Amino acid sequence: MxxxxxxxxxxxxxxxxxxxxxxxxxxxxxxxxxxxxxxxxxxxxxxxxxxxxxxxxxxxxxxxxxxxxxxxxxxxxxxxxxxxxxxxxxxxxxxxxxxxxxxxxxxxxxxxxxxxxxxxxxxxxxxxxxxxxxxxxxxxxxxVPEGVQISASLCEEGDAVLVSGNLGDHHAAILSARMEITNSIVSDCAPLGEMVRSMQEAGVRIKAMRDVTRGGLATVLHEFAAASDCCVELTQSCLPVSDQVKGFCGLLGLDPLYMGNEGKMTAVVAGEDAELALSCMQKSKYGEAAAIIGHISGKERGKVLLTTPLGGIRVITELIGEGLPRIC
Amino acid sequence: MxxxxxxxxxxxxxxxxxxxxxxxxxxxxxxxxxxxxxxxxxxxxxxxxxxxxxxxxxxxxxxxxxxxxxxxxxxxxxxxxxxxxxxxxxxxxxxxxxxxxxxxxxxxxxxxxxxxxxxxxxxxxxxxxxxxxxxxxxxxxxxVPEGVQISASLCEEGDAVLVSGNLGDHHAAILSARMEITNSIVSDCAPLGEMVRSMQEAGVRIKAMRDVTRGGLATVLHEFAAASDCCVELTQSCLPVSDQVKGFCGLLGLDPLYMGNEGKMTAVVAGEDAELALSCMQKSKYGEAAAIIGHISGKERGKVLLTTPLGGIRVITELIGEGLPRIC
Structure with missing residues (x-):
């Protein structure tokens, strides 16, 4: 009908x-x-x-x-x-x-x-x-339970930065569907309640959390750096990206750091809780590829820095130009 | 831009x-x-x-x-x-x-x-x-304050039925604008907080309330009759309709009982509180044309009956056919 x-x-x-x-x-x-x-x-x-x-x-x-x-x-x-x-x-x-x-x-x-x-x-x-x-x-x-305080403005030097899995899956899946490209990329669209509860119940001191959607991880981490007046330092080799999405991005000249997911989150947690947070994420249903990707420092406040595999430092800007509309 | x-x-x-x-x-x-x-x-x-x-x-x-x-x-x-x-x-x-x-x-x-x-x-x-x-x-x-229980299912025999003002204004205004008819009809679009607070503060025992929107008063009263398994008896001469809307409806063959408002409500209140409720409505910013329009009885359960000026009884059906889309 x-x-x-x-x-x-x-x-x-x-x-x-x-x-x-x-x-x-x-x-x-x-x-x-x-x-x-x-x-x-x-x-x-x-x-x-x-x-x-x-x-x-x-x-x-x-x-x-x-x-x-x-x-x-x-x-x-x-x-x-x-x-x-x-x-x-x-x-x-x-x-x-x-x-x-x-x-x-x-x-x-x-x-x-x-x-x-x-x-x-x-x-x-x-x-x-x-x-x-x-x-x-x-x-x-x-x-919101009593005592819980989570905000982009609460990141502190020494905190660890984690992401719960491979970047860019949803964005690449939508783009593939729209361009009628046949590949094995599947959207990561998923609810993250089990993962968050697991960290909360384990007592992980979570400072800030965001799901990685339109604008990608770069945009979220920029918001953290600006709101907390801190520097987010990332290690490129730690960023999880699937081989298929890596290939897809290489072909089209896209950067997974700016691509949207719909079932991934980034968390800033107390440095000493990084491994605990990682193990909670990895044990969760949608977190097997989770990784510790960097830390918070006072190096260049308000900025996101990426250490490349060759040891260079790349300043990660906000999304310049325009992303793909209607991905969510 | x-x-x-x-x-x-x-x-x-x-x-x-x-x-x-x-x-x-x-x-x-x-x-x-x-x-x-x-x-x-x-x-x-x-x-x-x-x-x-x-x-x-x-x-x-x-x-x-x-x-x-x-x-x-x-x-x-x-x-x-x-x-x-x-x-x-x-x-x-x-x-x-x-x-x-x-x-x-x-x-x-x-x-x-x-x-x-x-x-x-x-x-x-x-x-x-x-x-x-x-x-x-x-x-x-x-x-919702403690103790407040308001529901379409709480109407009882002897309760009074009120409406807070003229029927059909919003619907007639939109229809006029869409048909490019020039007249003085203005939408009644308004927030009703002051009116409701006034009745609550005066201690009116409110059983059921609904704003009169898509489907009109007839649709709302049908919901009351069905949910409370009661009969809603109305007196046609008590239904407030402005002269302009009356003329407009006559011209187009529309019935104000089925026309949408966006700043009017109907309330079912304890019978003894009818006059108090009316005075609260009439003193409120958007309620000067409020009226007591009928009462709840056990006459024909699940039905809405209208007594015409000549003493006849008309059964008010639900909206049959289709109203005007995109009025809200």
């Missing part, structure tokens, strides 16, 4: 779409109450975030826009030290969107939400003119 | 857009931290909701998509008895969107948020192909 403007009218077609696709897949007591707002248990400190997803194509090796829309928002909550609890989702559908694709996307969201331990508590659907596009906004609410 | 795909790349153009338009207008400490999630004070019971806004045209008499996107979500929180606290906003911009229009919309959101007492704590911007459209998702978090 093709989506028509009638599905966005608020009338019977809208109800049928909601009942037939969203309620069926997201089925839970809170959502089924169908009130204007969901009333849910709270906590004294909340993390709140939002992200819209416009990825093209909707389905790609390793995921789809639905999985992405849950992972992206769940990971943003986790990076503030919060335990993700509730998601809202707003669908904007273009006329002509395929309801079977929409159902696959909803099922994928539901499955990812279950894995991530979050409940979809509120939703909304609108239809616009267009040519079959599907866009999703998710907003998330998480609980 | 026209929005280009580069504004959605996550690179420098995106930052400039965020800093130049959103940060400037939404300026607050929480948002300015620019972390992945906002960490804010919480409460033991939360209301959570989301809504996307795709109204066409973007600017209309009485409001614009920005004002609408704040009012819609704030009102949904209020209707659950919550005090609205935080909003997130996700912009999806089509290529070619006008940055000056976007700035006007952001300024309008900021002003409405101030009036409604909510803080915009997180945001996101994406760009898609298209022809200049602007779409906004807002999600909202509110605090």
């Amino acid at each position: 093709k989506i028509t403007m009638a599905h966005g009218s608020g009338g019977r077609a809208t109800s049928q779409l909601i009942t037939g696709i969203f309620e069926k897949n997201f089925n839970n007591d809170i959502l089924s109450r169908m009130e204007d707002s969901a009333v849910v248990a709270g906590s004294s400190r909340l993390a709140v975030t939002t992200d819209s997803f416009v990825v093209n194509p909707l389905f790609f090796p390793g995921g789809d826009i639905g999985k992405l829309s849950v992972c992206g928002t769940v990971n943003d909550l986790l990076m503030s030290g919060a335990c993700p609890k509730y998601l809202t989702c707003g669908f904007i559908l273009e006329e002509g969107a395929d309801s079977e694709e929409l159902e696959k996307i909803a099922a994928s969201m539901a499955q990812t939400a279950r894995e991530a331990g979050v409940t979809i508590v509120a939703g909304d659907t609108k239809v616009i003119e267009g040519s079959g596009g599907i866009y999703i906004n998710t907003a998330g609410v998480g609980f | 026209k929005i280009t795909m580069a504004h959605g790349s996550g690179g420098r153009a995106t930052s400039q857009l965020i800093t130049g338009i959103f940060e400037k207008n939404f300026n607050n400490d929480i948002l300015s931290r620019m972390e992945d999630s906002a960490v804010v004070a919480g409460s033991s019971r939360l209301a959570v909701t989301t809504d996307s806004f795709v109204v066409n045209p973007l600017f209309f008499p009485g409001g614009d998509i920005g004002k609408l996107s704040v009012c819609g979500t704030v009102n949904d929180l209020l209707m659950s008895g919550a005090c609205p606290k935080y909003l997130t906003c996700g912009f999806i911009l089509e290529e070619g969107a006008d940055s000056e229009e976007l700035e006007k919309i952001a300024a309008s959101m900021a002003q409405t948020a101030r009036e409604a007492g909510v803080t915009i704590v997180a945001g996101d911007t994406k760009v898609i192909e298209g022809s200049g459209g602007i779409y906004i998702n807002t999600a909202g978090v509110g605090f």
Whole structure:
């Protein structure tokens, strides 16, 4: 079935779409109450975030826009030290969107939400003119435990910098799909709750965390360097990149440091906790290629420096020019 | 300036857009931290909701998509008895969107948020192909005070039904703008916090509340009748409709009972509190035309009945067929 403007009218077609696709897949007591707002248990400190997803194509090796829309928002909550609890989702559908694709996307969201331990508590659907596009906004609410303080501004000299796995996978997968290049690159799109909990439970002193998305690792580390007025020193040989992505980047002249992932995080932790953090990451479901990639120093404040295999020092600038739009 | 795909790349153009338009207008400490999630004070019971806004045209008499996107979500929180606290906003911009229009919309959101007492704590911007459209998702978090229980399922025989003002204004304003009909009809788009607080502070026993939006009053009252397994009896002569909207509806064969508002609510309150609720509404900024329009009975459970001026009884069905899409 093709989506028509009638599905966005608020009338019977809208109800049928909601009942037939969203309620069926997201089925839970809170959502089924169908009130204007969901009333849910709270906590004294909340993390709140939002992200819209416009990825093209909707389905790609390793995921789809639905999985992405849950992972992206769940990971943003986790990076503030919060335990993700509730998601809202707003669908904007273009006329002509395929309801079977929409159902696959909803099922994928539901499955990812279950894995991530979050409940979809509120939703909304609108239809616009267009040519079959599907866009999703998710907003998330998480609980921040007492005492947890994680911020880009808390990095200190001596801290270690880790990344949870290979860089550039999602970006390279989307680009391959869009350029119709056949290869074995798969998006790393994944929720990182297990990994973060593992570090928290082991007592790792985490200073800052970010998921590595649009703009890549370089952009995140620049934010850390600026917010903490410190220097991030990286060792190039420690940066994990898969052979396939390395080859793909070589071919197209891309730098994995600027490429987006959707299931990778970077963490700055107390220097003495580096090995503990590494072992937590590596034992986690999506962290086997995790690595300690550098440390925080006072060398050149506000900058990110990379030591090359030949011993040279390269200043890593922010993303100059433009990345690839619609990768998330 | 026209929005280009580069504004959605996550690179420098995106930052400039965020800093130049959103940060400037939404300026607050929480948002300015620019972390992945906002960490804010919480409460033991939360209301959570989301809504996307795709109204066409973007600017209309009485409001614009920005004002609408704040009012819609704030009102949904209020209707659950919550005090609205935080909003997130996700912009999806089509290529070619006008940055000056976007700035006007952001300024309008900021002003409405101030009036409604909510803080915009997180945001996101994406760009898609298209022809200049602007779409906004807002999600909202509110605090629900202990003891407050408001739900469509709590209506009881003897309760009174009120509406806070004239029906159909927003719908008629959008339709007029779209059909390029010149008249004096203005959208009623407004946040209803003052009105709800006034009733709560006066001790009105509120059973159920809903803002009257897509689908109109008939749709909301049907939800009450179904959820509470009761009969909603209305008196046609008590339904407030402005002369202009009455004339407009007569001309086009529309029924104000099915038309959307964006600054009106209906409330079911204990019968003895009807006059108190009415006086609270009428004293509020957006409630001067409020009226007691009917009561809850056990007559025909699950139905909405309307007594006509001639004493006949009309069964008010749900919205059959389709309303006007893209009114919100």
